[in-house]
Structure formats: structure tokens, C-alpha cells
Amino acid sequence: MSKSREAPASARPLILAALAAGAIVAAGALLPTSGRATEATGAIRTAATTDGAHPDLPTGLGLGRAAAPEEIAGWDIDVRPDGIGLPEGRGSVLEGEEIYVMQCAVCHGDFGESAGRWPMLAGGSGTLDSHDPVKTVGSYWPYASTLIDYIYRAMPYGNAQSLSANELYAVSAYVLYLNDVILDEDFELSHENYADIRLENEANFFPDDREAAEAHFWREPCMESCLPGTAEITMRARALDVTPEPGQGPTVD
Amino acid sequence: MSKDEAETGAREGASRRGFLRAGLAAGGAALLGGKAVAQTAAGDPANLPPNVADWSRYLGEGVAVRAYGRPSEHESHVIRRDVEWLTASRESSVSFTPLHELDGPITPNGLCFERHHGGIAELNPQDYRLVLHGLVDRELVFTLDDIKRMPRVNRAHFAECAANSGMEWRGAQLNGCQFTHGMIHCVMYTGVPLRVLLAEAGVKPTAKWLLLEGADASGMTRSLPMEKALDDCLVAYRMNGEMLRPENGYPVRMVVPGWEANMWVKWLRRIEVGDEPWYHREETSKYTDLLENGTARKFTFVMDAKSVITSPSPQAPINHGRGFTVISGLAWSGRGAISGVDVSLDGGRNWRPARLDGPVWGKALTRFYYELDWDGSPLLLQSRARDETGYVQPTKNELRAVRGLNSIYHNNGIQTWHVTAAGEVENVEVS
Numbered sequence: 141m142s143k144s145r146e147a148p149a150s151a152r153p154l155i156l157a158a159l160a161a162g163a164i165v166a167a168g169a170l171l172p173t174s175g176r177a178t179e180a181t182g183a184i185r186t187a188a189t190t191d192g193a194h195p196d197l198p199t200g201l202g203l204g205r206a207a208a209p210e211e212i213a214g215w216d217i218d219v220r221p222d223g224i225g226l227p228e229g230r231g232s233v234l235e236g237e238e239i240y241v242m243q244c245a246v247c248h249g250d251f252g253e254s255a256g257r258w259p260m261l262a263g264g265s266g267t268l269d270s271h272d273p274v275k276t277v278g279s280y281w282p283y284a285s286t287l288i289d290y291i292y293r294a295m296p297y298g299n300a301q302s303l304s305a306n307e308l309y310a311v312s313a314y315v316l317y318l319n320d321v322i323l324d325e326d327f328e329l330s331h332e333n334y335a336d337i338r339l340e341n342e343a344n345f346f347p348d349d350r351e352a353a354e355a356h357f358w359r360e361p362c363m364e365s366c367l368p369g370t371a372e373i374t375m376r377a378r379a380l381d382v383t384p385e386p387g388q389g390p391t392v393d
Numbered sequence: 394m395s396k397d398e399a400e401t402g403a404r405e406g407a408s409r410r411g412f413l414r415a416g417l418a419a420g421g422a423a424l425l426g427g428k429a430v431a432q433t434a435a436g437d438p439a440n441l442p443p444n445v446a447d448w449s450r451y452l453g454e455g456v457a458v459r460a461y462g463r464p465s466e467h468e469s470h471v472i473r474r475d476v477e478w479l480t481a482s483r484e485s486s487v488s489f490t491p492l493h494e495l496d497g498p499i500t501p502n503g504l505c506f507e508r509h510h511g512g513i514a515e516l517n518p519q520d521y522r523l524v525l526h527g528l529v530d531r532e533l534v535f536t537l538d539d540i541k542r543m544p545r546v547n548r549a550h551f552a553e554c555a556a557n558s559g560m561e562w563r564g565a566q567l568n569g570c571q572f573t574h575g576m577i578h579c580v581m582y583t584g585v586p587l588r589v590l591l592a593e594a595g596v597k598p599t600a601k602w603l604l605l606e607g608a609d610a611s612g613m614t615r616s617l618p619m620e621k622a623l624d625d626c627l628v629a630y631r632m633n634g635e636m637l638r639p640e641n642g643y644p645v646r647m648v649v650p651g652w653e654a655n656m657w658v659k660w661l662r663r664i665e666v667g668d669e670p671w672y673h674r675e676e677t678s679k680y681t682d683l684l685e686n687g688t689a690r691k692f693t694f695v696m697d698a699k700s701v702i703t704s705p706s707p708q709a710p711i712n713h714g715r716g717f718t719v720i721s722g723l724a725w726s727g728r729g730a731i732s733g734v735d736v737s738l739d740g741g742r743n744w745r746p747a748r749l750d751g752p753v754w755g756k757a758l759t760r761f762y763y764e765l766d767w768d769g770s771p772l773l774l775q776s777r778a779r780d781e782t783g784y785v786q787p788t789k790n791e792l793r794a795v796r797g798l799n800s801i802y803h804n805n806g807i808q809t810w811h812v813t814a815a816g817e818v819e820n821v822e823v824s
Binding site for chain 2: 195197198199200201203204205206207211212215216218219220221222247256257258259268269271273275277280281282283285286289290293294297298300301344345346347348349350353354357358359361362363364365366367370371372373374375376377378380381
């Protein structure tokens, strides 16, 4: 399959990946070590097939062929928060309502409130710090781009990639209207203004901070008399008894 | 012969043999089908010494009758299970690995938990294509044959769903380690280091992130930092030697060692190289971890050190009464190799080191044992994993103190099993 490449593979020098990759080493080596390894560690661990470090492997193989622009265009439908990837099109809240009622409401409810256990799309504003947070497009999602990207690639459930670009903007506009992000039902979204939409929860996400916020989990383990008194049972699965019969509980969608 | 034809042939062979054997064993104990299964619990004295069992007299099935072998019918309970109320549809749902019935570090392919968002994509390998494009010197299309021609490596790694144990954030809920910890598997993957593929295309200096995309109807996408891509990620096509199972991404999936399994994109069809993350649904709406104050962590990639005692456990009670007892369990860490596991019998007051046995690979399941002479008194069993970075598995309450109750993902808190004097086991939490 290398016929479209300039040179046959056999004529190319093989380059060692390790040289190209520079100082990349096993992830474990980048982390602090405790120097407290138990007797089991050093004795049993087999070096050759552990962790991530890969041997020096040949690259520049001449495998694969050039991708044609139209091939990439057919599959590259992703959209980023800065608007890169938005398809050309436009649609209004009112146009979106019609499509939503036909294609989406059976699962997500007429107003994004959800039917049964299908995902809620609207509501829940101000609940994120409560005992029962309601995480929807309006209350939780950081970027409107995720909405149009996800509808484009995966919705309607069971008939993905079936909406036209204009329908995508219209449905997205309607969902944003249900979430009070767009207030005017005549408002028209398009590839020209979509990236200007801002959602209220954007600022409330931050990168993984476990190594700082949970630094106390890197510690010397207690072995004897670690807690006072005797342990008392505080919760029992049998009291709930939902294993694995149908019932109500948290979702993992 | 297709797999279905082979299975049909095997069944027909069995029933023909059954007819013959039933005829030969006049008035005898035919050991077939449901009858044999029904007799498993009690056993059959006719098979015990000094008697000679049928299987010691008559010929069994010949070679290749079982063209693709299956477990003994007496192991038919060792299967994936699901919990219907967890999800709205079976096509975007999860099934659980029967950890309580397994041993060693490797998961059999047919028992690896499933997590799909648009059902199982059934790809024809002839029609498989992987497109690699974006901030590269050469935008490329690979066939499966291209990928199989590349230099390959073998690595055993665990794939743990970020939501594994997620139903337990608010307390003990599901009664069995299959359900509380079974969104995990560990197999030996064969694949091409992602950096070998990237070298074919030539990554531009501005490239910082990759988008991984699946070919299924959910169009699964995740953003992957370039540093990880160049480190230990694999584009894998085999598990435990054979080609991937359809439900595990046949013919090609991502292996992202130590990181949440949502990123292990199955049916991998496209890798885009870019300068920013994409913030798609699976890294904004999902796989972000809500804290008590309403803010949320994003890009919580690593799965922290964790362990669970798989036997005894609610689905694997102690049936033998008091006496010598083997406690068996699994430990793993996304930050590297397990350096040790401690076991407590008294709900975390006192701990003893367990014995690691078998290979201790980095970012892989590690088997541990703790043997004791059980005197029949109730136990509050716990296990606590430690990894080579010095991380010690926390209690659930220690996690809740940092995160609250609504994180959904990344629950690696210590599990407690209450063993009663009768040997029954329950999922509990203790003070």
C-alpha cells in the first residue's frame, strides 16, 4: 500500500524511534519513588515486559498510503471550542423545535427534562454543589461546541450522522434555548456565530490536581493499631438489596 | 467452518454421543446436559472411589469436535453479568467481569467486561481503515495489514473503567466484587507502539494533543496528550494471543496503560493530531469529576492504586468451615507496579503484608494471597494496595473528605467484606 509514497520502503533508512523520541522514558521513572519497596517487588518483577518503556523499534517503514483530502473530510467532523471544525450551515430555535420534537423528544423529553432514565438536557442550574447535582448542557457543560459535535457524531441514538448541517444548528439552538442560553426563539445559530456562545459553567473545570490535593495518600502505611476502638458496620449492601434486580439508583451513562 | 457451524457441530456430536451413552449405560447414570449440571452440587456416589466412573470407561469426544474450545459446562455460572437499572439502554451500558471466579493476573477474553456507548460495532477487517491526519508531515491511511506489518510489542495492562466502583460513592450498594469492582480486565495485548505510527506520519513541532476516534455509532472520541502518546500507548489488535473480540474493539483498539479505560478507544478509525484538546462529550459532560463545592476536575486520566479481595467475597462465601483458608485478591495501579498489598481482618485496625504471586507488571493486575487458619469468628476483611511511587490506597472516607459524594468516577477506596461465622460475606462499610 506504499505506492503513493515517494520511495519504496526498502530504500529508506530505518530510524530508531528512541532517537526521535528523545528523553521519553517509562512513566514510572518520572514519578517520585518512596524507596520503600517491599521484599516482593524486586524479587518477582520481570524487567523485560513491564511498564511502558518500549525497545528501540524501527520507524520510517513506508507503510500506509497518502490520505486524500476528501477521505479525511468524510470522517473528520469534530468541532473544538474555538470553532475549528464547525460545518457551514445555519438554523433557528423555532426550526430546531420542530426537529427536536420529531427526533429527540421521545428520549429527552419535550423540554429536555428526559423521559425515563434517558439523559436530561436542560435544567439543574445552581445544583452542582448540592447533595443531588443535576448535570445538563446548561448547568454543567463547559462548551457549546461539545453539543453540536456530539449531536453530529452520535445523535439521534441509533441513527447517528443523519442530520444535515442546518438541522444541527437548529437543534443545537433549541437545546440552548431550553437551557436559557439563547433567549430569543427567532435567534439563528450558524458557523459564523456558534463559537461566540458561552456556557455558565466553563470556568468551574480545572485540570487533575490529585498529586497536590491528595498528596497525603503518598505516605508511610500504618500497620498496627491504626484506628481507635473496634470497627462498627455503618452500611450494608443487603439493606439496599438491588443486586442485580431492577430498581432505582445512580446511572453510569 | 465458521464458529457457529463449529458450535452446532459440537452440539450435534454431543447429542449423538448422549444417545449412544444412554443406551449403553442400561438404567445407568447418563451424565449429560442439564442432568449433569443438576448433579454438580451434590455429586454422584457412583463416580466416587471405589466405583469406576463412566468417564473412565467410555471414550470422550475426539479432537476438533470443540473447534473453538469453551469452558466446562460446570463453569457455566462464570459469566459477565450486568445490572439493568444502571443504564437506560443495553447498547450504552456495561457488563462486569466475574472477578470472584478468576485467579492469576490475566482475564480470559470471553469474560472481559464490556462498556459500549453505541453497541458492538461489527467491522469487516477488509474494510478497516485507520486515518492519521492533522499536524503531521504526511496524512496517511493504514489498512489492518499495514498495522500488522509494523514492529510490535506485547504488554499486559489493566483496563479499568473510570466508573468502576462508582455506584459505591454513597455507601455499600452492590453485593459482590463482580459488581463493585468488575469493570476491569487485564490481558496481554499485542500491538504497535503509537509512536511508531506517528513516526510514519511525522509529527509537527506544534502538535500537543491527539484526538482518538472510534468507528462505532457513538463516534467515541477522547483527547490524548502527546507526551502519553509518545510514551507507552499501543495501537493493539490482539488480546491474549488472538485477535481482539468484537466487543473489545475488533480489529484495532487503543491501549493507554494506567489511564481510565474510556480513553482506550475501540474500533479505532481516526487519529487527529492537533495543538489543543477537543473537549468532547466524553471529557466534559462525562469523565469529569464533580467535587463538593460544585467545581470539577477534568482530564483525570490516571487510575490510582486499588485492590479488592476477590475470595472470600459476597459471591464467593467460605463454604468449608473453619480451618486453613486462602484469601485471594487483585491489586493494580495506573502509576506503575504494585509494591505491596496489606490485608486487615479487623476493619483496618491492624494490617499484615500479603504475598504477591505471579508476574508483577507495571500498570497491570497483580495477584495477592493471604493465608490464615480461620477460627470461625466474624471478619471485617480489607486489602490495601501500595505502588512503586509510594502511593497508599486510601479509605473511602478519606476520598470523600477530599472529593465529596458526587465524583462518580475514580473510586479507589478500600473495600470491606463482612465475613460471618457461617462464612457468608457481605459488602459493608465500617467506622
